């Protein structure tokens with residue numbers, strides 16, 4: 001078995017596999033042409049080879065199905081030219097920021113080929129990554145099976161009509177907060193504009209990191225525009241590429257361009273994935289034609305236009321020429337609102353699903369990343385509630401979302417570390433802190449350690465109590481309130497606590 005993932009320490013093996021993979025890429029590129037290669041194979045990675053199966057991965061579901069349905073045979077042929085034992089291939093969807101494994105780094109391919117930039121600067125953090133993989137998780141992968149001509153034709157007809165809209169992603173289900181109110185207002189304004197209005201928001205360009213509501217807002221624009229009988233097309237950049245390449249192949253490129261230019265609102269998601277020189281050129285022409293005709297364009301990406309390194313300079317400046325709005329992170333209040341919306345929606349299908357406000361507040365405090373993780377948390381609560389049949393409490397919620405929190409907690413602070421640091425700081429022993437001694441020189445450090453445990457970990461009050469020598473949760477609550485009150489009045493104590501927090505978080 002050749003496992004590229006685990007062969008990273010075996011330099012010679014690794015290099016051999018990487019070079020073979022580069023030759024496969026070169027062969028494919030020569031076979032399908034530069035544009036097609038960079039559109040569909042630029043983000044393909046070879047993960048492992050075992051038992052005659054080559055496991056490859058791409059960052060999106062769309063790329064996976066496109067490669068499987070259109071290029072599986074070519075890909076298999078290219079793979080067997082280097083690895084004759086390969087009989088099957090499996091394409092999976094990987095998280096967008098997973099570091100390349102045994103496969104060559106994108107820069108290597110670029111150097112070798114002196115071709116176009118194949119890399120898609122994935123900017124998602126590991127935290128976000130896990131979120132994306134959770135939401136876009138896929139069922140067990142089946143090795144490639146050739147598609148029938150019929151299913152292919154149906155797929156193509158679909159694409160030209162735009163990407164499907166999700167009926168749940170509307171303005172009414174979008175929770176407003178400080179970080180997204182400008183983006184929301186601009187999106188609503190654009191969606192509600194009459195054809196005669198000349199808004200200075202063209203294109204409207206929204207950017208944010210993963211899971212902060214870009215797609216939600218874009219789909220909400222498309223929904224609302226549709227209800228106002230505007231001609232609107234919502235496409236991901238990949239669907240745009242797919243539509244364009246298919247149209248070129250089928251010699252219907254003119255019809256494709258006309259169709260796009262004849263609409264009122266063009267909504268394009270994930271523009272950072274737009275690849276290929278001629279595709280970008282065509283996209284630029286489409287942008288120009290629509291803007292000149294005062295048709296509205298709405299775009300979303302994971303970064304501002306100036307940072308879309310793989311896009312042609314002309315495209316970037318066109319994109320930056322309208323209104324550019326960043327959607328910031330979700331603050332706790334907004335997270336509560338999003339959760340409440342999700343819980344209310346879940347209750348329609350599961351009327352017995354009750355989430356006490358303390359649980360909602362706990363989840364909003366624990367999950368600080370993005371909307372996708374909040375969705376994941378609500379799903380876990382729902383599963384937990386229906387399996388246990390008992391009402392949800394903070395403690396059960398803590399269990400239910402533990403894996404999500406673990407995946408996203410960059411620095412997990414342990415209660416034990418807090419106890420050790422506080423003991424050293426106040427010149428007492430950790431055993432004193434855990435003991436039942438009630439002298440003032442021990443009581444205050446103990447209360448501070450409990451306070452910090454509540455503030456810096458996701459442990460519930462009973463759990464903290466248990467870890468402080470088996471105390472009751474009311475003792476912990478008393479300590480938290482006491483220190484809160486003292487710190488509010490005593491600047492020196494408040495500074496001391498801040499200092500301890502910083503030391504623990506470093």
Ligand SMILES: Nc1ncnc2c1ncn2[C@@H]1O[C@H](COP(=O)(O)OP(=O)(O)OP(=O)(O)O)[C@@H](O)[C@H]1O
Pocket residue numbers: 132169173174175176180208209210211212213214215216217302338341370371372375
């Ligand atoms: N303000 C909000 N109100 C309600 N739901 C939200 C909000 N922000 C995000 N969400 C929800 O979070 C999830 C992820 O949001 P969305 O898919 O729009 O993120 P995105 O910014 O497009 O992320 P990506 O870059 O991964 O595509 C969705 O279910 C969305 O409905």
